Amino acid sequence: MKRKNRDSKFIIYQVLYIFVITVLALKGADLNLKEVISKDNAVSKNVKDSLLVVIDSLYAQGRKFEIKVDLNVAVENEELKQKLQSLNRQLAEIKPPEKVVQPPVEQKPVVKEQTILQSPISVAQTFLQNTWNIAKNTGNVQTAIYSPNNMNTPIVVIPPNQEKKFDLKDEKQVILKFGNQQQAINVYPMHPPEIKITRSTTKMDASTIYVQDLQRITDFNVTIKYERTDQLKISYTGPISVSGPFKNSSGDLVYNVSLKLASTYQRFQDWTDRNSSLRDANGRYKANFFFTAVDDKAKAHVVIGDSFYFTDFDK
Numbered sequence: 001m002k003r004k005n006r007d008s009k010f011i012i013y014q015v016l017y018i019f020v021i022t023v024l025a026l027k028g029a030d031l032n033l034k035e036v037i038s039k040d041n042a043v044s045k046n047v048k049d050s051l052l053v054v055i056d057s058l059y060a061q062g063r064k065f066e067i068k069v070d071l072n073v074a075v076e077n078e079e080l081k082q083k084l085q086s087l088n089r090q091l092a093e094i095k096p097p098e099k100v101v102q103p104p105v106e107q108k109p110v111v112k113e114q115t116i117l118q119s120p121i122s123v124a125q126t127f128l129q130n131t132w133n134i135a136k137n138t139g140n141v142q143t144a145i146y147s148p149n150n151m152n153t154p155i156v157v158i159p160p161n162q163e164k165k166f167d168l169k170d171e172k173q174v175i176l177k178f179g180n181q182q183q184a185i186n187v188y189p190m191h192p193p194e195i196k197i198t199r200s201t202t203k204m205d206a207s208t209i210y211v212q213d214l215q216r217i218t219d220f221n222v223t224i225k226y227e228r229t230d231q232l233k234i235s236y237t238g239p240i241s242v243s244g245p246f247k248n249s250s251g252d253l254v255y256n257v258s259l260k261l262a263s264t265y266q267r268f269q270d271w272t273d274r275n276s277s278l279r280d281a282n283g284r285y286k287a288n289f290f291f292t293a294v295d296d297k298a299k300a301h302v303v304i305g306d307s308f309y310f311t312d313f314d315k
Contacts, residue, residue, distance in 0.1 A: 120160075120178050127187045129170050130298040131228045136163035139178060146175040193226040193293040195304035200256075204309045209284065211268060212314040214259040215241075220306060222255040222291050229253050231295045238289025238305075259308045261287060268313040284309045 120139030127133050137143045137158040144154040148171065155174070156166035168174070168187055176183040198221050203213055222244075226232055229251065236242055236255075244255035262268035272279075278286045290305035 119176065119183055120158075121176055121183075121185065125185075127168060127174060127185060128227060129168055129172075129187050129189050130295075131190060131231060132165055132167050134163055134165050137161060141179045143176060143178040146177065147171050148173055148175060151175065190227050190295075190298050190300070192300045193224055193232060193295065193302045195291050195293055195302055196223045196225070197221070197257075197291070197304060197306045198223070199306075207282075208312065209310040210312055210314050211259065211261050211310045214308060214310060215261065216258075218243075218256045218258055219308065220257040222257055223248070224253040224255075224291070224293055225250070226253075226293070226295070228295070228298075231297055233294045233296070235292045235294075236290060237292075239287050239308075240289045255291070257289065259287065259310070261308075261310075262313065265313045284311055 120137045120141065120143045121135055122138065125135060127135075135143075135145060135156070135158055137160055140160045142160060143158045145156050145158070145166065146154050147169075154177075155168070156164045158164045171187050173184050173186055176185055199219065200221050201214075201217055201219050203209060203217075204219070224232065224234065224245070232253070234245070234253070234255075236257075239259060239261045241258040241260040242255050245253040246255075248254050262271055272285060275285070275287075280286065287308040287310075288305055289308070290303055292301070292303045294301050
């Protein structure tokens with residue numbers, strides 16, 4: 001309530017101040033309309049109009065006040081000047097309330113929670129270099145496999161709960177991307193092909209061994225073990241007859257090998273004449289054969305051989 005009274009007094013003082021200055025500027029101490037100062041020194045019409053608007057506004061608010069001007073101009077003017085000077089000093093001492101500036105509220109970045117997904121590719125899955133691979137996506141999000149040499153184009157994209165076959169070259173790692181996560185998976189080189197030759201008959205353990213007997217039966221089994229047998233090129237050399245390949249329960253390639261040296265005694269004689277150096281001290285002849293396994297993608301090349309032993313063509 002005190003503040004409202006102070007504001008009202010302040011406004012009244014301001015109006016009085018402006019009104020008095022205006023009157024003094026217009027007439028001096030006389031209130032008639034006779035001009036007492038030059039028009040150049042008089043207050044402009046805009047100022048007078050503004051004063052009237054302020055007075056009307058005060059009346060509209062129910063403010064009542066009375067302005068009396070004493071005809072004793074000389075004395076009154078001096079008193080008014082002193083009052084006005086006092087008002088000016090009071091107005092100068094009145095300072096507007098300082099604006100309280102609130103410190104800015106620090107906005108903390110919103111951190112989105114990330115869902116940690118389990119790798120959709122089984123840890124038991126092994127990826128091999130320079131061959132085809134199969135990856136099964138056991139998760140519920142799409143999974144892509146990238147080469148570290150090209151992270152722009154995936155090698156393969158695997159939908160959820162599906163598997164895809166794809167080729168790898170000599171990458172040592174691939175990058176698995178799923179959801180907003182990624183995982184590096186090692187890629188291993190393939191072991192060289194393993195060729196194993198086993199004798200399947202005891203006829204060559206005798207002192208007399210006939211060519212015709214060895215040509216009628218399987219004398220050796222050749223087993224080729226490899227992680228990607230479908231990439232192998234198998235070749236063989238020597239006086240042999242080969243059947244196969246067959247796959248055993250482990251998926252290995254198996255070949256049956258028989259001797260194929262001569263269909264007649266005369267051809268047998270021709271062979272022994274040309275290969276007399278192959279006869280040992282016990283009178284046995286030796287005929288060699290070889291199996292070769294090649295994987296061009298993996299740059300693998302393996303050659304393994306064995307020997308037939310015999311003494312005569314037939315009984």
